[in-house]
Amino acid sequence: MAKNNTHSSHEDQQGSDQGRRDFLKKSTLLTALALSPPALMSASDNKWDEKIAGYMEKVPLSLEINGKQQNLSVEPRTTLLDLLREQLDLTGTKKGCDHGQCGACTVHVDGERVLSCLSLAVMQQDTKVTTIEGIANGKKLHPMQEAFIKHDGFQCGYCTPGQIMSAIACVKEGHANSKDEIREYMSGNICRCGAYSNIVNAIEDVKEGGKLS
């Protein structure tokens, strides 16, 4: 998939080119503003129609992410995953395969677990998105996060945000009534380290603890 930027946010955070990134962000926005006729920009109340979408490279998008209202401008081809990671620096949600095969990018949209890599950001208008960054209560970890630590439900940790988001939904859906059912309903989250048995134990613990319902 084509990326909006030629460099990743991961490199940015570690490197010294934060200034360059900010410049790119601002200059891109300014360019978009400069290229958009004033009459068209007034369409940003999200009632943009076919004609306007055709003229504008980016389209307006309003949604709530981790309880915070976001009024954004995105290219139609931007996935929810890329929006989170590249535009909003919410890099807790991981890009694994980017093709819907691994589950590392799992987030909740309106309370349901979905794959952010196969979701177009522009189609999430007025939704409520929750990512791994949005589940702790201040400094107090979410019960599922605590259970993953207690049961050693990870090794390298790359799949863990997706596993935890999927696990929370699995319990809330009522699909965590046995180890077999947990395995079946967690099968969309792949763990190459093979922490599966500990992940199942963590989910079972949370389900039995009754803290999620």
Place this chain on the structure above:
Amino acid sequence: MKNFQLVKASSPQSAIATKAKDNAASFIAGGTNLIDLMKKSVTAPDKLIDVTNLDLKKIEDLNGNIRIGALAKNSQVADDKDIKRKHPLLSLALAAGASQQIRNMASVGGNMMQRTRCPYFYNTDMPCNKREPKSGCGALKGFNRMHAIFGASDSCIAVHPSDMCIALAALDATVFVEGPKGDRKINFTDFHRLPGDMPQKDNTLEPNELIVAIEIPDNNFTKNVHYLKVRDRSSYAFALVSVAAALDIKDGTIRDARLAMGGVAHKPWRLIDAENYLKGKPANAATFNEAAQLSMKGAKGYGENNFKLTLAPNSIVEALTIAASK
């Protein structure tokens, strides 16, 4: 991914009219297959028509017939109380497909429209008559372990990938579509087609038609049903072979039967001869073995998938045995 316009449709009519104006436009609902295909440049629409705001999400009981809106989510249908009670085979088939994340996104109509997972179709460096007509079929003499044993042609030996559709084919469902020329109904078993010399055409939809609903007629297949999916891992993988089996058994005798296979053809493979044989017979191993043998008429392997010639009849026997034991 190539950039595109996105248009939000407010009614089926406006969606159809918008698509009719643009040859390179495509409808999008859940997007779980289309976005992937666009990322891999297998398809590159100029315009996506987002139909997710249309009022087509309901599951209704219409005098015994169950009508499912085309935008009902796969997870919604799988967990629906009426579906579980009246058509448990459909619920089982849906739960066997993909993962819960994908089922939460994927619509019923989109599931029907998903493309084959043949690796030659997905790899734009390879020949594929389905992706690029007249470029050849890479799978015919290539890696064809996942491929068809029924109804294939020299142009294409790809298989249809859905689980849901196998159950709907078995349950005599009807597809309701709207298009520029009006509304029409299509028998589910006529919706998908065999490849022939036009494998680029997966189904019998006319240009710019939109699926709006499917309907399942009332039946007695509420108990002795099973969806058996044989695959390389126990979950979250496409079928090597799958079997949708539905029996209506009274006092050990089969009164009625429905049988369809997945993973073996370019469309859900309904087994009418075997169904007819099963009717009136005792529900036992001898009957199931004979039905399985009848089902294999015309089967042909292409090398790596020869194992399906044995796996398919064994799976039929297994599915019927489990269904009868419930």
